[in-house]
Amino acid sequence: MISLNHKKRLPGSPHRSKRYYYVISSIVAFLALINMSAFKSESGSAGLSELLKPHFSKQDSMISKRAFLQVYKVLMSPRCMNCHPSGDIPLQGDDSHFHLQGVKRGHDGTGLYALKCGNCHQSHNLPGLHMPPGNPKWHLPPANMKMVFQGRTPHQLALQLLDKKRNGGRSIKALVDHITSDTLVLSGWTPADGLSKPPLTHKAFVNAFNEWIKHGAISPDPENK
Amino acid sequence: MPTIENTYSLYINRKETRVTVSPDMPILWLLRDVIGLTGTKFGCGMAQCGACTIHLDGEAVRSCVTSVSRAVGKEIITIEGLSPEGDHPLQHAWAEVNVPQCGYCQAGQLMSAAVLLRENPEPTDQDIDDAMSGNICRCGTYLRIRKAIHLAAAIQKSRAKQS
Ligand code: FES
Ligand code: FES
Numbered sequence: 344m345i346s347l348n349h350k351k352r353l354p355g356s357p358h359r360s361k362r363y364y365y366v367i368s369s370i371v372a373f374l375a376l377i378n379m380s381a382f383k384s385e386s387g388s389a390g391l392s393e394l395l396k397p398h399f400s401k402q403d404s405m406i407s408k409r410a411f412l413q414v415y416k417v418l419m420s421p422r423c424m425n426c427h428p429s430g431d432i433p434l435q436g437d438d439s440h441f442h443l444q445g446v447k448r449g450h451d452g453t454g455l456y457a458l459k460c461g462n463c464h465q466s467h468n469l470p471g472l473h474m475p476p477g478n479p480k481w482h483l484p485p486a487n488m489k490m491v492f493q494g495r496t497p498h499q500l501a502l503q504l505l506d507k508k509r510n511g512g513r514s515i516k517a518l519v520d521h522i523t524s525d526t527l528v529l530s531g532w533t534p535a536d537g538l539s540k541p542p543l544t545h546k547a548f549v550n551a552f553n554e555w556i557k558h559g560a561i562s563p564d565p566e567n568k
Numbered sequence: 569m570p571t572i573e574n575t576y577s578l579y580i581n582r583k584e585t586r587v588t589v590s591p592d593m594p595i596l597w598l599l600r601d602v603i604g605l606t607g608t609k610f611g612c613g614m615a616q617c618g619a620c621t622i623h624l625d626g627e628a629v630r631s632c633v634t635s636v637s638r639a640v641g642k643e644i645i646t647i648e649g650l651s652p653e654g655d656h657p658l659q660h661a662w663a664e665v666n667v668p669q670c671g672y673c674q675a676g677q678l679m680s681a682a683v684l685l686r687e688n689p690e691p692t693d694q695d696i697d698d699a700m701s702g703n704i705c706r707c708g709t710y711l712r713i714r715k716a717i718h719l720a721a722a723i724q725k726s727r728a729k730q731s
């Protein structure tokens with residue numbers, strides 16, 4: 344039996360010189376730089392690039408990932424995800440079933456023909472169970488920028504949120520503004536009768552989002568389901 | 569608490585109409601109970617069935633959940649005003665195909681179909697489903713509705729050629 348005493352070299356294990364470790368760490372540092380510049384160009388945010396200047400510690404990345412997992416819980420709650428479906432049919436209710444009446448996204452996200460969102464959804468929630476919830480801007484993301492949440496892992500959703508090509512063309516600042524003050528986002532916390540609220544308060548959600556950004560906007564690991 | 573009523577000047581079927589009602593009165597109530605336009609029907613009262621569909625600035629809104637205050641400065645068209653002469657291609661096609669059974673849902677069906685034909689003069693079966701699947705018909709006249717919409721599209725096209 345082979346002993347796992349770390350002082351003994353295992354058969355076949357190469358002897359590694361200091362130079363070897365120097366070369367490897369240089370490559371890693373170079374790759375990290377490339378990664379950061381790609382991230383900067385994707386997010387298009389001067390603010391974020393300022394934030395990224397110092398190297399983030401392991402501690403930062405843990406805080407960032409943990410904060411995003413809180414954000415993720417909110418984004419995947421029915422109040423957010425129902426309007427970010429993977430298909431072209433909006434979802435409804437706390438069980439996120441397909442929207443009745445055969446409603447579809449349409450090109451601009453406001454529905455099709457006689458089934459446009461504003462034909463039933465008013466500027467405010469209507470009282471009573473199963474009555475249409477409302478907001479003046481009620482709509483889905485448009486067909487050319489679907490911003491799907493449904494089915495995304497934390498890793499995938501974090502990367503998507505930071506990618507201007509998939510986040511509605513938003514800089515980090517615009518993203519923070521959107522989740523902080525867009526009335527359609529806020530309406531998730533004043534649901535129509537009988538519908539649940541997202542799992543965090545809006546304030547806690549915004550705080551978690553800011554924590555995520557401040558500590559490097561690190562996406563959780565791919566295996567983090 | 570007493571209901572506060574306001575006087576509104578509304579455009580209904582191309583006519584200015586003054587009414588004194590509560591701002592949150594559903595347009596359906598206004599049409600049927602105040603003005604006496606009873607072509608628009610009450611089905612569910614919660615935007616689920618489409619029986620109450622009217623046009624508000626050309627969009628097929630559900631009048632049971634749309635308040636009078638939303639109609640201020642906009643144009644309301646009901647089934648009575650769909651075509652001043654009653655000769656909308658859809659009306660011809662509906663008669664030709666003999667679409668209605670009990671008729672209760674048909675005003676809403678026609679108002680929804682009118683938006684479809686305006687936005688898409690040559691709809692496919694899929695387009696018809698996409699436009700009409702929110703209008704429920706208890707009598708199950710769906711296949712005749714689809715046939716009549718295709719016919720109306722053809723009538724509309726031939727009229728456009730003639731003019
Ligand atoms: S009565 Fe308005 S949708 Fe049913
Ligand atoms: S014709 Fe009877 S409900 Fe449609």
